Structures are given as structure tokens and as C-alpha cells.
Amino acid sequence: MSKKLLEVNDLKINFKTYAGIVQAVRGVSFELYEGETLAIVGESGSGKSVTSNSIMKLIPQPPGIYAGGEILFDGRDLVPLSEKEMAKVRGNDIAMIFQDPMTALNPTMRVGRQITEVILKHNKNVSNAEAKDRAIKLLDLVGIPMPEKRFRQYPHEFSGGMRQRVVIAIALAADPKLLIADEPTTALDVTIQAQILELMKDIQKKSNTSIIFITHDLGVVANVADRVAVMYAGQIVEYGTVNDIFYNPRHPYTWGLLGSMPDLKNNVKEELRTIPGSPPDLIHPPKGDAFAARNEFAMAIDYEQEPPMFKISDTHYAKTWLLHPDAPEVPIPDAVQQRIDGYLKEAEENGK
Template identity: 75%
Template sequence: MTDKLLEVKDLHISFKTYAGKVHAVRGVNFELKKGETLAIVGESGSGKSVTSNAIMRLVPQPPGIYDQGEIIFDGKNILELSEDEVAQIRGNDIAMIFQDPMTALNPTIKIGHQITEVFNIHRKDISKAEAKKRAIELLTLVGIPYPEERFEQYPHEFSGGMRQRVVIAIALAAEPKLLIADEPTTALDVTIQAQILELMKEIQQTTDTAIIFITHDLGVVANVADKVAVMYAGQIVEYGSANEIYYNPKHPYTWGLLGSMPDLDSNNEEVLYTIPGAPPNLIDPPKGDAFAPRNRFALAIDYEQEPPLFKVNDEHYVKSWLMHEDAPHIPVPEIIQNRIDRYTSQTKGDA
């Protein structure tokens, strides 16, 4: 018996376009245990949302193509199931929270009915009265005040943060084993963002639901994730525990993501660390390391040969030739190290 809930193995996904075949996901591997949170982080176009959609088999075919790989959820390969079997898993065992709560909710239907509809689809044994009772309990769980009254209201009567809480309540209605949150706080202000993240953390502790958190901002998931997968050009370039990624980052791309985060504790003279250039065109992926043209520490081999995934320790893997035993030692840039030191001192202060 294993506690692994999800295993993604050598996943390759492409899209046929008029311009050519886009290789959006290229050999992605990761796993998730029950009750664990994995953050998948990267710039727009890195493949993180395509990967998360693939887990629910939501990549449209055509133009999408599952070229190779496996997605093992609860012992079953999602890619080998019939459409009816996948439909039973979606919203039931795996639920998704989308970025914009206003488009996720039907503006013409009361939010109470939108929650109870989940029970009508996935829990047909529950009576109408029981469904309403559970919906009100869910509204209470996600922090909606006066849930009995709110049950009868429409989405436009809620603020953006409250609408996102409703979306989370809908996602939790069928008691899923896995919750996928695709940029769930991007449309919210910083204060509400923090509240939603804290809410998801509390819900996970209460329900033991596994969570995959998709984001472009490493700072957002600092206190939420157990593991972090950093994606670039359709590949995972650094993977490990949250502590390893935040306090011992090894890939220059991860340094760039950490350094580009605004830091309220820094002095006014400290500038943001920027990543030069732009991600590659995945119609024709570059030879060697895809990040090499933007990597100020690139080696000659980076332009010739794709790096393997080097093992730092049992909790940390890095796809970079800088990890090779013969590579020169490149210290973490000072601006990044300063931020790591601040993170560490803040963490110790909060403990």
C-alpha cells in the first residue's frame, strides 16, 4: 500500500497550430502524496497550466496531443480511461479552482444552488434538505459570514474575495482527494490573497486534501507548499521540498524568480534581479539547455547538450550542468542570498 496519490511520469504534450507543432510539456515527472501541497511555479508559457489541465484530462483534443507518458491517479492511468470514467473523476475525486471567480460562477444562478448542484451530480443519495445543509456548512468552512442568507444570493452580490471563497466551497463539495488551484489569487488584492492562501492551508489540515498550486509567483506559496516544482520551457528545472527551493536554490532560473519578487523588507537602493531575454519558441525548442540564452552563468555545454536531472539530496533535484562535479562553482548572487537570509530570519522569528 502506498500513500502516493498522483504520479506524473515522462509526460509530453504538444499542440498542432498553423505555425507548427508546439511542444508545450516535455518530459515532466513529479509525484504527490495524500494531504500534501505541490506548487508548480514558472513564467507564462512554461507549461504549468497545461500540466495541471492534463491531470483532469482537460487538454482539448485537437489541437492538443498527449504524445507520451502516464498520469497515475489513485492507481489508475488517467490517459487510458474512457471519457465516462474521467467524467466520474472530474469534480468528484479531482476538483479545480480557476483564476477568475466571476467566470467560474454562473451570474444568473444563486450561489447556494451552484453548490448543491455538485451533490445532484456526484452525490445522488443526498436529499435536497441535506444538500442545502452541507452547502451552508461549506460556506461556513470557507469563511462566508451569514451563510444562510448568502445561500440565497447571486454572485454579483459578493466581493471578489468572497466569490473566490464560494468557488473553493464548490470545489470542496464532493470531498475531492486532489484540489488543483490554477492561479487562484491573481485577480485579488494582496490582503485578500493572503486570506485565501491561509484558508486553503486550513482546509487542507481539516480535510487532508492534496493540493496542486499553479502560480508564476514563488512568494505566493512560500508558506503553503510542501514541495515546489519550477518549470521552464515545458520542463521541470528544479524540484524539491519548499525549504530546499527557498533556502538552497540551485538553478539560475529559480534565482531569477526569487530575485524578481518585490521585497518590502529590502532597502530602497536594492534593485530587482531580472532575467534577461524571453522564453524560447517551443515550436522549435533550442538545442541543449533551453534556459542557456538567458543564463548569465551558462557553460559551453549548455548550448550543445541538454542537462540531466542532478540529485542534490533526497529532497532536491536540479536540471543544470552547473551541478556537474566538473562545473565551476557559481555562488548564489548576493541579492538572492540577502533575500534568502531575510526569509530565514523571518521564519525563525515566526517560529
């Protein structure tokens, strides 16, 4: 068994606003092992990015408040650390790949200098020549052709996909143990997106880096993650291996996410399904199950009591009253079952 690298326990993050206190993250718990990829999936506003930013202590305080819980990285709680102490963790131990490469890069600096700056900052004994050599090797690692020439160029001379590769090279510059990728492919077209995902998988194999992958797109997750945490209204509502989530989803919200994905591979002509309604106001979180108002299978208890996290198997958990022994048996909706059957067929064809 791999070593546990990160453990988040009952994390609560609030934001003070003029309208009131927003409970953005409400008791999130998960763990991550060395060399593993965890995908955190959910709609915009579900708390994914706040959760990932809180691990790196990038939540501005104020208005942000760490209202409870702990973030154990290599056994050390990051929550009480000062900004000076966290500066040593960022880059060295945990690095982040941001969504938009153009805002992550300095347009006035050559990309080589942006990479060597990180190498020199985190390795005091490295010479400028050694830093340049390492930066060129990183550009080569992330699949940028003619790295010696590209080293001297500016961000505007790169395509969107190549800029994202530069951002990944910068994130890898100090050999972090954990990479947090916050929607790293959203701004890219589908072909480039696939290349970047393949690159991240390749880097992980070579370096044994752990990855937290933030996305709203369940389709991306299937090819990247080992485990998946589905987030809704600041909480994890389903948690399991990729196979658990894709072949045996048990939370109605996960059904909704799977059912709303277009079936591009099987050429099926169908109306694109959506999840009715919108996420709740987290200034006043609803009583009971936060998803109840959008759940066609909601029962009376869903409006009264928050469900616990039910254990389905040793690897699979879901936060829904439908898993209670006394709940009526609800079959997986047909549209979702068709998706699952499609994934199973694809897995068999690929020999997985």
C-alpha cells in the same frame, strides 16, 4: 509515510497549430502524497497550467495531443480514460479552483444552487434538503458570514474574495482527494490573497486534501507548499522541499525568480531585477539547455547538450550543468543570497 496519491511520469503534451507543433510539456515527472501541497512555479508560458489541466483531461483534443507519459491517480492511469470515465473522476476525486471566480461562476444562478448542483450530481442518495444543509456548511467552512442568507444571493452580490471562497466551496462539494488551484489568488488584492491562502491551508488540515498550487509568484509558495516544482519551457528544472528551493536554490532560473521578487518586508530600496530575454519558442525547442540563452553562467555544453536532472539530496534535484562535478563553482548571486538571508531571518523570528 503518507500514501502516494498522484504520480506523473514523463508527461508530454503537444498542440497542433498552423505554425507547427508546440511542445508545451516536455517530459514532466513528479509525485504527490495525501495531505501534501505541491506548488508548480514559473513564468507565463512555462507549461504550469497545461500540466495541471492535463491531469483533469481538460486539454481539448484536437488541438492538444497527449504525446507520451502517464498520469497515475490512486494507481490508475488517467491518460487512456474516455471522456465518460473522466467525468466520474472530475469533481468526485479531483477538483479545480480556477483563476477568475467571475468566469467560474454562473452569473444567472444563485450561489447556493451552484453548490447544491455539484453535491446532488455526485451523491445520488442525497435529498435536496440535505444538499442545501451541506452547501450552507460549506459556505461557513470557507469563511462566508451569514451563510443561510448568502446561499440565496447571486455572484454579483459578492466581493472578489468572497466569490473565490464560493468557487472553493464548489470545488470541495464532492469531497475530492485532490484540489488543483490554478493561480487562485492572482485576481485578488494582497490582503484578500493572504486570507484565501490561509483558508486553503486550514481546509487542508481539516480534510487532509492534497493540493497542486499553480502560481508565477514564488512569494505565495513559501507559506503554502510542502514541495516546489520550478518549471521552465515545458520542463521541471528544479524540484525540492520549500526549504530546498528557498534556502538552497541551485538552478540559475530559480535564482532569477527569487532575485526578481521585491523585498517588501525589509524596506530595502533597490532596483527590481529581471531575468533578461524571453522563453524559447517551443515549436522549435533549443538544442541543449532551454535556459542557456538567458543564463549569465551558461557554458559551452549548455548550448549543445540538455542537462540531466542532478540529485542534490534525497529531496532536492536540479536540471543544470552547473551541478556536474567538472563544472566551475558558481556562487549564488548577491541579490539572491540577500533574499535567502531574509527568509532565514524571517523563519527564525517566526520560530520555524
